[in-house]
Structure formats: C-alpha cells, structure tokens
Amino acid sequence: MKKFQFxxxxxxxxxxxxxxxxxxxxxxxxxxxxxxxxxxNATTKVDGTTxxxxxxxxxxxxxxxxxxxxxxxTGDTSQQPCIPFTGTGKMTGSGGTVTFKVLTGSSSCGDxxxxxxxxxxxxxxxxxxxxxxxxxxxxxxxxxYSHDDGSFSVKVxxxxxx
Amino acid sequence: MKKILxxxxxxxxxVASVTMSASAATPVPFPASQxxxxxxxxxxxxxxxxxxxxxxPGDSVVxxxxxxxxxxxxxxxxxxxxxxxxxxxxQPNVKLxxxxxxxxxxxxxxWTGTWTVPATYPTGNVPFKVLIQLKSSxxxxxxxxxxxxxxxxxxxxxxxxxxxxxxxAPAGVGGSNNGQALKLAIYVDSxxxxxxxxxxxxxxxxxxxxxYKRGERVVVRxxxxxxxxxxxxxxxxxxxxxxxxxxxxxETMAWSAHGLVYFWSNFWIxxxxxxxxxxxxxxxxxxLSGETGSYDYVxxxxxx
Numbered sequence: 080m081k082k083f084q085f086x087x088x089x090x091x092x093x094x095x096x097x098x099x100x101x102x103x104x105x106x107x108x109x110x111x112x113x114x115x116x117x118x119x120n121a122t123t124k125v126d127g128t129t130x131x132x133x134x135x136x137x138x139x140x141x142x143x144x145x146x147x148x149x150x151x152x153t154g155d156t157s158q159q160p161c162i163p164f165t166g167t168g169k170m171t172g173s174g175g176t177v178t179f180k181v182l183t184g185s186s187s188c189g190d191x192x193x194x195x196x197x198x199x200x201x202x203x204x205x206x207x208x209x210x211x212x213x214x215x216x217x218x219x220x221x222x223x224y225s226h227d228d229g230s231f232s233v234k235v236x237x238x239x240x241x
Numbered sequence: 242m243k244k245i246l247x248x249x250x251x252x253x254x255x256v257a258s259v260t261m262s263a264s265a266a267t268p269v270p271f272p273a274s275q276x277x278x279x280x281x282x283x284x285x286x287x288x289x290x291x292x293x294x295x296x297x298p299g300d301s302v303v304x305x306x307x308x309x310x311x312x313x314x315x316x317x318x319x320x321x322x323x324x325x326x327x328x329x330x331x332q333p334n335v336k337l338x339x340x341x342x343x344x345x346x347x348x349x350x351x352w353t354g355t356w357t358v359p360a361t362y363p364t365g366n367v368p369f370k371v372l373i374q375l376k377s378s379x380x381x382x383x384x385x386x387x388x389x390x391x392x393x394x395x396x397x398x399x400x401x402x403x404x405x406x407x408x409x410a411p412a413g414v415g416g417s418n419n420g421q422a423l424k425l426a427i428y429v430d431s432x433x434x435x436x437x438x439x440x441x442x443x444x445x446x447x448x449x450x451x452x453y454k455r456g457e458r459v460v461v462r463x464x465x466x467x468x469x470x471x472x473x474x475x476x477x478x479x480x481x482x483x484x485x486x487x488x489x490x491x492e493t494m495a496w497s498a499h500g501l502v503y504f505w506s507n508f509w510i511x512x513x514x515x516x517x518x519x520x521x522x523x524x525x526x527x528x529l530s531g532e533t534g535s536y537d538y539v540x541x542x543x544x545x
Contacts, residue, residue, distance in 0.1 A: 160495065161495045161497075188497040189497065189498075196497070196498075197498070199476055199496075
C-alpha cells in the first residue's frame with residue numbers, strides 16, 4: 080500500500096513537472112532579429128507648419144526578404160533643427176509584410192541649409208504576416224533624407240517577439 | 242518592336258530608380274567612421290581660458306587637448322606619451338606639456354602649448370593638426386586631431402578679429418571621468434549660433450566660444466567614439482544623446498549634417514533671467530549596446 084502511495088505521488092510530481100515545463104516552453108517568446116535597408120524617394124508638402132510626408136522605397140532584409148517600404152505621415156516644421164514626425168507605413172517582402180506606426184519621439188534633423196536630414200525613428204509593429212506572423216515589438220529606423228532631390232536611405236533593425 | 246520599346250522603358254525606369262536611390266545623402270561622420278588608435282580632442286583658447294577661434298597677428302593662441310589611450314582607456318599622461326604636439330603649416334611645431342594648472346589648461350584638457358602668431362602671418366584659416374604617439378610596447382599607437390570643417394569655427398587669423406567675450410570659467414573635468422577608464426571618448430565645444438530676435442548678433446557667427454550673454458544661442462557640438470569598437474558615435478550605434486543644464490529641460494542632441502560632415506549638436510537659448518556665472522552643460526551618450534559616457538562642458542554667462 081505504501082509503495083502504491085509513493086508511486087502515485089511520484090507520478091503526480093512527474094506530471095506536474097512536465098506540465099510546468101510544457102507551459103514554460105509554450106510561454107517562452109521566440110525572438111526574431113529583423114534587419115533591413117531601403118532606399119527610395121520621399122515627397123514633403125508643407126502647409127503652414129505641417130509637412131505631409133509620403134515615402135516609397137525598395138530594399139531587402141532579414142527575414143522579410145527583398146521588397147519595398149511605403150509610409151505616410153506628418154511633421155511639425157515649427158520645430159527646428161529637428162522636425163518631429165509621426166505616421167504609419169508598411170514593409171513588404173518575399174518573406175512577409177510588416178505594418179507599423181511611427182512612434183512619438185521620432186524626428187528628422189536638418190543641416191543649416193535645410194538640405195540634408197538625418198532620420199531617427201522608432202516603429203511599433205501593428206501587424207505582421209508570413210515569416211513574421213504574430214511578431215510584435217518595436218523597430219529602430221535611422222537614415223538620411225535629401226530635401227534637394229527627395230532621396231532617402233534607411234536602416235530598420237531590432238528584435239521582435241512572437 | 243513594341244517589345245523592345247517596353248524593355249527599353251523598363252530599363253530606363255530601373256536606371257532612374259537606381260540613380261535616385263544612390264543620390265541619398267551618405268553621412269560622413271566627423272572625424273571618420275572609426276578612430277582606430279588614440280582619440281585626440283583639442284581646442285584653442287586665450288591664455289586665460291577664453292575659447293576663441295579668431296586671433297590677431299601677435300596674439301597668443303593656447304592649444305589645449307586631451308587624448309585617450311585605446312588600451313587602458315584612460316586619459317594619457319606624460320608617462321605614456323612619446324610625443325604630443327601641434328603641427329601648424331610653415332610654423333615650428335608647438336609641443337604640448339602636461340599640467341592642469343597651466344594657463345588655459347584644465348583637469349579635462351591638461352595638455353597645453355602656446356603659439357604666438359607672427360606679425361606677418363597671413364590672414365585666413367589655420368589648418369592645424371594635433372599629433373600624438375604613445376610609448377606602448379610593441380604597438381606604435383598614434384592619433385591625430387583635425388578641426389571640424391566649419392569655416393568660422395576653425396582657427397582663423399585676421400587683423401580685424403573681434404575680441405572674444407570674457408571672462409571664461411575654468412573648463413573643469415571635461416570627459417576625464419576622474420581618471421577612471423572610459424567606455425566612450427567624447428569631445429564637446431560650443432559656438433555662437435544665429436542671434437535670436439532681440440539679441441545683438443556677434444560680428445562673426447558660428448565662432449568657438451565658452452562665454453555667452455543672456456539671450457544668446459549656445460550651439461553645443463559633440464563627437465566621440467565607442468572605445469570597445471573604435472566606431473565613431475552616430476545614429477548607427479547611439480540610443481540617446483542629450484545635454485542637460487541646471488534648471489533647464491534636458492535637450493536631445495541630433496546627429497546631423499554640418500557642411501561636409503556629421504556630428505552631434507543642438508542649441509540652447511540662454512534665458513533672460515538665467516543666473517550669471519559659470520554653468521555646466523552635461524552631455525550624455527547611451528549607446529545601443531548599453532555603454533554610457535558623459536562630458537561636462539563649462540560656460541560662463543555674462544550680462545547682456
């Protein structure tokens with residue numbers, strides 16, 4: 080009888096341990112390193128102190144693959160030399176699509192002549208598909224923009240979880 | 242024929258697209274993408290520590306500098322230096338001596354040397370360099386400082402050079418980290434920016450200065466390197482770059498273009514009621530890899 084009781088207890092311990100381990104494994108988020116570069120053109124239309132921004136570019140990255148980036152947003156030109164901007168956008172590639180929102184605190188800082196700008200931005204992932212399906216998190220976008228010819232070049236990187 | 246035309250049009254579109262992409266500004270970090278050996282930073286001041294980039298023939302220009310050993314990651318002292326001097330075109334080299342109490346020197350910029358501008362020295366920009374070599378065993382560790390290529394903020398000689406605002410406050414500890422090993426090597430200075438409305442403009446804009454009147458625009462400039470990678474601090478490796486001033490909101494610094502090069506900067510307009518006397522601009526960097534570093538840059542506020 081004592082042996083039987085011991086076996087029941089041992090079995091229960093094994094089951095509880097197994098369930099806990101499975102739960103822990105299931106709960107452990109999978110990290111996905113994202114890194115991409117894009118280049119293209121952007122237009123800015125200034126009305127008063129609001130700049131309406133539209134950007135389109137192509138590039139490639141991991142794991143999203145080769146594809147494009149598009150974005151729409153607005154900037155506050157009353158603030159110099161760094162113009163805060165927000166907006167939304169999408170990166171599409173052979174490996175999936177990521178839609179994002181440009182977070183507050185993002186800005187584009189110009190030189191004295193307003194020709195060349197640096198871009199520093201954080202992008203909150205709103206949704207993702209393909210290899211990045213269910214991925215969540217924030218990506219960092221840095222790069223440059225030439226107001227003279229509208230060209231831009233950006234790096235987008237970060238670690239997402241899914 | 243139609244097919245050829247379509248192919249031709251497609252090719253033109255591709256070429257145009259590549260051309261547009263390639264024309265995006267490529268950042269050129271100051272002084273380079275990496276500082277592979279010895280970090281060197283220098284500035285020019287009068288004998289009483291007033292920072293200036295404009296001098297007259299006959300004036301004494303004090304070069305003050307500091308350098309960081311890439312191995313120990315500490316500020317170099319005479320025990321580790323083989324040579325440290327200023328090279329001026331067509332002039333004898335100006336040897337830098339170590340001593341934080343020498344005229345124009347400070348704890349953070351303890352190496353100084355004085356150049357008396359010859360009466361016949363030509364008017365214009367002086368493209369000086371500061372060169373160093375350490376006594377490291379086996380390795381010939383060298384370093385070089387050149388000025389940020391912003392014309393009016395570089396050393397200029399002119400018989401009509403305006404007098405710099407004075408007096409200066411002692412320059413303080415700078416980025417020395419009190420003698421401890423550094424994670425980041427940083428340089429900070431400032432120039433007079435565009436005069437805000439209601440403020441009298443200085444005779445020459447964008448000159449190096451560490452003395453400001455209330456109402457003036459202080460443009461803080463900075464650059465540095467991550468000593469673990471030798472990479473210059475840029476948007477690629479910096480999470481945040483800020484400066485804080487007592488009693489004022491913290492300002493974010495931007496890595497942006499200034500003429501031919503990129504470095505960190507932002508401005509602060511001295512409030513009309515800001516206390517007179519010395520105040521410290523505390524510049525802080527935090528890198529994406531989690532390293533932090535700071536530099537305390539001292540300015541003096543004088544009445545309008």
